[in-house]
Amino acid sequence: SQWGEENLQALSIQEGEDVTMNCSYKTYTTVVQWYRQKSGKGPAQLILIRSNEREKRSGRLRATLDTSSQSSSLSITGTLATDTAVYFCATDRGSALGRLHFGAGTQLIVIP
Amino acid sequence: AQTIHQWPVAEIKAVGSPLSLGCTIKGKSSPNLYWYWQATGGTLQQLFYSITVGQVESVVQLNLSASRPKDDQFILSTEKLLLSHSGFYLCAWSLNNNQAPLFGEGTRLSVL
Numbered sequence: 001s002q003w004g005e006e007n008l009q010a011l012s013i014q015e016g017e018d019v020t021m022n023c024s025y026k027t028y029t030t031v032v033q034w035y036r037q038k039s040g041k042g043p044a045q046l047i048l049i050r051s052n053e054r055e056k057r058s059g060r061l062r063a064t065l066d067t068s069s070q071s072s073s074l075s076i077t078g079t080l081a082t083d084t085a086v087y088f089c090a091t092d093r094g095s096a097l098g099r100l101h102f103g104a105g106t107q108l109i110v111i112p
Numbered sequence: 113a114q115t116i117h118q119w120p121v122a123e124i125k126a127v128g129s130p131l132s133l134g135c136t137i138k139g140k141s142s143p144n145l146y147w148y149w150q151a152t153g154g155t156l157q158q159l160f161y162s163i164t165v166g167q168v169e170s171v172v173q174l175n176l177s178a179s180r181p182k183d184d185q186f187i188l189s190t191e192k193l194l195l196s197h198s199g200f201y202l203c204a205w206s207l208n209n210n211q212a213p214l215f216g217e218g219t220r221l222s223v224l
Contacts (some may be wrong), residue, residue: 008153033212042202042215043156088155096209098144099171102156 008086010107013079020075021106023089032065032072033100035088043088047074081112114139116216118203124222128192133219135186135203143205145186146213147178150200162186163209198223 013019023032031050035043047063049056049072056063062075072089086107090100115138125131137143147159149172160178162168168178175194179187186203200220204213 008155031212035215040218040220042204042218045212045214048212090156090212096144098146098204098206098209098211098213099158099161100156100212101158104155 008105008107010109012109012111015079015081015110015112017079017110018075018077019079019108020073021087021108022071022073023103024069024071025089025091025103026070027091027093027101029091029093031092032063033090034061034063034072034074035090035102036083036085037088037105038085046087076108079108079110081110084108084110114143114205114214116203116205116214118201118216118219120219121217122220122222124224125193127195127223131188131190131193131197131221133188133201133221135188135216137184137186137205140184140205140207142183144208144213145180146204146206147186147188148202148204148215149174150202150218152199154199156202160188193223195223197221 033048034046036046037043047058049063049065051067060077065072086105088102088105090102117136119134145162148156149159150156158171162180165183176190200218202218203216206213
């Protein structure tokens with residue numbers, strides 16, 4: 001998982017499999033924003049989940065948030081090779097949402 | 113639709129030389145603007161943010177400076193580059209403090 005870990009984590013799976021990436025944070029936050037960054041590109045927003053939400057879905061993506069354990073997860077069902085990217089979680093640490101603090105990231109490689 | 117444009121796409125510079133990176137937002141007035149830095153294989157770290165023309169707040173001191181000379185323009189600069197300045201520089205914007213930032217495509221900087 002990110003943040004609890006300092007280094008970039010890596011996952012390699014076969015296309016079609018489901019995957020869950022975890023993120024644990026140490027400081028209070030009002031939201032967790034998940035981003036996906038493809039090689040050489042800027043990060044793209046995926047899902048934003050607020051502290052009063054436990055789960056949020058968008059297409060094949062599902063994010064969860066457990067404020068008691070200060071952890072969030074991002075699941076992708078039926079992965080595609082195009083899902084290959086680095087996935088980051090980011091928190092606001094109770095500050096302005098624009099001022100995000102990013103975790104170390106999870107490198108996901110989906111093998112076609 | 114709002115668009116964000118960063119320039120240049122990539123730079124190779126010598127240690128000790130000056131640097132200026134630019135970012136322009138079109139289609140939205142008075143956005144919040146942000147500069148993030150990402151070491152190769154690393155996570156994103158916020159450097160500066162600006163909520164209005166002429167006002168810039170520094171988040172991390174990396175011997176860099178930022179300015180917002182126009183409502184739609186954000187400039188990152190330094191008079192003397194260090195090797196440690198190498199990396200990926202990302203400009204981002206948001207409507208307000210309650211929206212997660214949207215990122216540009218970044219500028220890859222190599223300092224030799």
